[in-house]
Amino acid sequence: MIDIKLLRDNTKEVIELLSRRGGDFSYLNDVIKKDERRREILITVEQVKAQRNEVSKLIGQYKREKKDVSEILSQVNSIGENINELEKELMVLEDEIRNMLLETPNIPNIDIPIGFDDSDNLEIKKVGTIPTFDFEPLPHWDLATNLDILDFDRAAKITGSRFTVYKGLGARLERSLINFMSDLHAIEHGYTEIIPPYIVNGDSMLATGQFPKFKEDAFKVVDDRDLYLNPTAEVPTINLHRNETIDVDLLPIKYTAFTTAFRQEAGSAGRDTRGIIRQHQFNKVELIKFTKPENSYIELDKMLQDSCRVLDLLKLPYRVVVLCTGDLGFSMKKTYDIEVWLPAFNTYREIGSISNAEDFQARRANIKFKRTKDSKLEFVHTLNGSGLAVGRTVVAILENYQQKDGTIKIPDVLIPYMKTNIIK
RNA sequence: GGAGUAGUACUCAAGUGGCUGAAGAGGUGCCCCUGCUAAGGGUAUAGGUCGUUGACGCGGCGCGAGAGUUCAAAUCUCUCCUACUCCGCCA
Numbered sequence: 135m136i137d138i139k140l141l142r143d144n145t146k147e148v149i150e151l152l153s154r155r156g157g158d159f160s161y162l163n164d165v166i167k168k169d170e171r172r173r174e175i176l177i178t179v180e181q182v183k184a185q186r187n188e189v190s191k192l193i194g195q196y197k198r199e200k201k202d203v204s205e206i207l208s209q210v211n212s213i214g215e216n217i218n219e220l221e222k223e224l225m226v227l228e229d230e231i232r233n234m235l236l237e238t239p240n241i242p243n244i245d246i247p248i249g250f251d252d253s254d255n256l257e258i259k260k261v262g263t264i265p266t267f268d269f270e271p272l273p274h275w276d277l278a279t280n281l282d283i284l285d286f287d288r289a290a291k292i293t294g295s296r297f298t299v300y301k302g303l304g305a306r307l308e309r310s311l312i313n314f315m316s317d318l319h320a321i322e323h324g325y326t327e328i329i330p331p332y333i334v335n336g337d338s339m340l341a342t343g344q345f346p347k348f349k350e351d352a353f354k355v356v357d358d359r360d361l362y363l364n365p366t367a368e369v370p371t372i373n374l375h376r377n378e379t380i381d382v383d384l385l386p387i388k389y390t391a392f393t394t395a396f397r398q399e400a401g402s403a404g405r406d407t408r409g410i411i412r413q414h415q416f417n418k419v420e421l422i423k424f425t426k427p428e429n430s431y432i433e434l435d436k437m438l439q440d441s442c443r444v445l446d447l448l449k450l451p452y453r454v455v456v457l458c459t460g461d462l463g464f465s466m467k468k469t470y471d472i473e474v475w476l477p478a479f480n481t482y483r484e485i486g487s488i489s490n491a492e493d494f495q496a497r498r499a500n501i502k503f504k505r506t507k508d509s510k511l512e513f514v515h516t517l518n519g520s521g522l523a524v525g526r527t528v529v530a531i532l533e534n535y536q537q538k539d540g541t542i543k544i545p546d547v548l549i550p551y552m553k554t555n556i557i558k
Numbered sequence: 559g560g561a562g563u564a565g566u567a568c569u570c571a572a573g574u575g576g577c578u579g580a581a582g583a584g585g586u587g588c589c590c591c592u593g594c595u596a597a598g599g600g601u602a603u604a605g606g607u608c609g610u611u612g613a614c615g616c617g618g619c620g621c622g623a624g625a626g627u628u629c630a631a632a633u634c635u636c637u638c639c640u641a642c643u644c645c646g647c648c649a
Binding site: 173181183184187190191194195198208209210211 | 575576606616618630
């Protein structure tokens, strides 16, 4: 949630910055007007309440002294009627303001490129050499089907489209990557490992920004409770500290969380229908940080390095882009995407995303810290990044490590996990 | 899933309509005495949020969450959440 005080004091600038995302944010002028009206009413209501409290106290005192209270009682009756109406208006206004703010995305960082879509993203780094093949490289779905390590047809039978069965060394590859990534971040990069619940409640989804705006993307758990399948480990892991004041000495807190993620992929019908690029269910190792405000961008860059390290070690070619304002996610102020080279697609495809939400999520989730015993509470900054998307890493390995005979070489760092150096 | 009990400040805990933003204890800070891998005495310490103010301050709301009754709710009513105990079921 954006800070309404910031909006109040810098309405024009905030609207201008938000407009860089594309879309019309002039409704925020109405928010300001409603907020003015709200405070106006609030002052009156509170004054009347103070009055009423005083008189009520008197009644108590009189009763104790066994004095007659009928006169004050009739006097106080009219006070209540007065504020009922105003309180109703107040509640409506508060609701409207809150709802509009909850649907308002984070203000993009001033220094990120202004643009419309992913074609306007800014490449800042390119690593590794794009492999050349003396044969026509196959897409991962053909490689995997030929090797009998992914089964799309049977998954469709069991569940439906956009689900996959991993089989044999395919399953082992997925599992090896999960362990490799988790070990790397937990043991070498100093993140605390978390396995959170895979079902989260509506409050958690609201706190990280999935709700209310993107409710249709979530899988509702099939009963009448307010529960949803985990769409990304970011949700349960950020919500670990919802409504908490974090001990300042613990900052920055670094978590790595492996989860299976579930997404409706609403709005992506017809896109990436072949293979496992875009699934309703996929595995992801996530990185999450809670930091002091002044350190969040340093920590963001470190997190980016930690993510890139996965691809460095797997020796997969990739590039890093800064998302432009039009491509930036709802809750984020700045995002780096890591894109891995996919030979069959002949392009780079997103495999991870590293973002700083600053205080946007902390505000929704009410996560604070105190610098010293006497200082005021401040919101922490929250960061999250992929470390990485496991399924897409499988894709990248299959396609980049494929050989002429259709077998797949295993990257050196994975051999201890795979117990083999080839999928054949 | 059934039946019951409970949720008060950092912790434990008192409190069935007004004198309770909340007794008492522990903890923590400071002081004294003592002296040193102890103990005793004194004293201080209540959060958060919203509004208002240049500031000191003042006011509203807060006793798991939400709604209600009342001039007035920690206290009464309803709904929900969580924990514990017993039963049932089960990796």
